[in-house]
Amino acid sequence: MTRFFLPRRAGSSARLDYAAVLDGQTVNLHAELPRSVSDVNRADILLTRRHQKFRVPARVYTARDGRLLMNAAVLLGAAVGGAAVTPGRWKLRLRVRAGRRSRTLPLLLVEQTTPLSGSTGPMKYAPLTADRYRVGRTLRGDARIVCTKAKPAAEVVNVYIEHARIEVDLRVLGADVGEPWAELVAAGRSVERPLDGVEPGVWRLEVPLAEMLPSGERPEHWNVLVHTDGRPALRLARRLHDVQTPERVFAMRKIVVSPVRGALMTIQPRYTPAGNLRFTCVPESGTE
Template sequence: MTSRPRTPAPDHGKAAGPRRPLRARAAALRERLMLGLFVPLRRKRTAQLRYAAILDGQTVNLHAQLPPSAGLPDRAEIVLRRGRRRHPAEARVHTGPDGEALVDAAILLGAEVGGVPVGTGRWRLRLRVHSGRRSRTLSLLLLQPPKPYEGPTKPMAASPVTGERHRLGRSLRGSARVVSTGARPAVEVTKVHLGHAGVTVDFRVLGTRAEEPWAEFVASGRRIEQPVTPLGPGTYRVDVPLGQMPPRGTRPDHWDVVLADRTGRPMRLGRRLHDVRNPLRVFAMRAMAITPHGHPPLIVQPRYTPAGNLRITCTRMPEAG
């Protein structure tokens, strides 16, 4: 295969450092202004969120208490609004243990998954309650944003289907909103086929388009280019070139997998759209003895690094010495 130009991935982290203290001070000032001024003025006229989170990357879970002035409505709905666009979603009204009126809702986001067709941007969350022929719209007050929790899993940062990212935010006055952004450019591994005849990797490209792509297998001082096979829109398969990957010495070689294209934007293959904290342990794959055609047998083990990048370790069989 003809050698192609390669462009290293850009480093976006250098300029972020000096801005972090300014952002922290601005956030603290905003918090004091919201809690000290706007929240006391609005508390009696708004529904207060007791719980709000997006746990699976694409479903907004809400639990709110209505103000006494709203009574116990017959029904309710959550309305997502941005500009002139409005999308209602069903909510459930019920009575709490102390007689208070409560509302629960689970709102799936994204037309691709059969949910509310939100696009990128900030979407206001409002509660519309109905009592007979009368209706009333209330703001949803979010006093505390969702807090990360400890454990083997964590909240999904992106939709596992589309890669789009949704998070809960607050306006200056404390009103809840959903902030949606498009999928970040990434190459997501969907399946690793491991057999005695060889290894193939299926993957999909998110947040960008790959123009005439190919794969590169990269180890210390070595680089192997390999063609990819389209499986569908944005999805591909690559055969791992094990015949060219035996270690040159006695120590194992660790190969990273990169997708490149003619635009010069290399991206590492990995697993990003998950909720586990340790992909190396949770997505562990077994090692297998594989004999590439015309070559001595190898011990091959695909695995994921702590950052979620796909890595393939090749070790010579002891008897192949």
């Protein structure tokens, strides 16, 4: 269907050469206007869904070869001062004005934009709310924005490593929580800990080092689960970022502690390739 519609609509649509969401919440657009548009005094991107509409200014300029081109950056999400789009599919169009006359053009997405690969990549989720915005395409080739509400998740805010203490700040996204609490789990072991509120929406976990000493000579790996009212436990992780290898980029130092008299333990916070926070505890030979 797309192969059928695209050639027939090229003369009446603005053709997108670039359409991507790189930071998780801003739609970057670059398009070429059809030859039937010769003069533009003002241009706006229109986002519409049912009876909702948002208007964002766009820039139209003339290239050296005489073509009319358009650039726009559409910030999404009320939490960051952008268009307060709700979950669903939003039409994406360009309105141009010349004097008293105006015209609305579909934005034709011939090919999906593939961002360059490297050590970083596009953020899949908005960094503040974890909502997801992506550029889609209808069967007729029209570009559209698809908004998906954040799924419940527990996100690491910061990790504080001191001489003999580790604290973790976290927040819960996509769910209303009452008084969350944490559970650290290893093979056959579990430790429950309260969470202290440090600011609105942020809780602090004091890692119980004395209760994480390995029972044998082998290392133990502890994962953190966050429990909320009436919901399945959420695995604490760091996923709101744009790096490809979080286990390397967000590497943290390890510390040696004496959690109980006469015993030494090395503990290292780290992120798994999936972004989950994990504490590796290794017993050390020697005594105080």
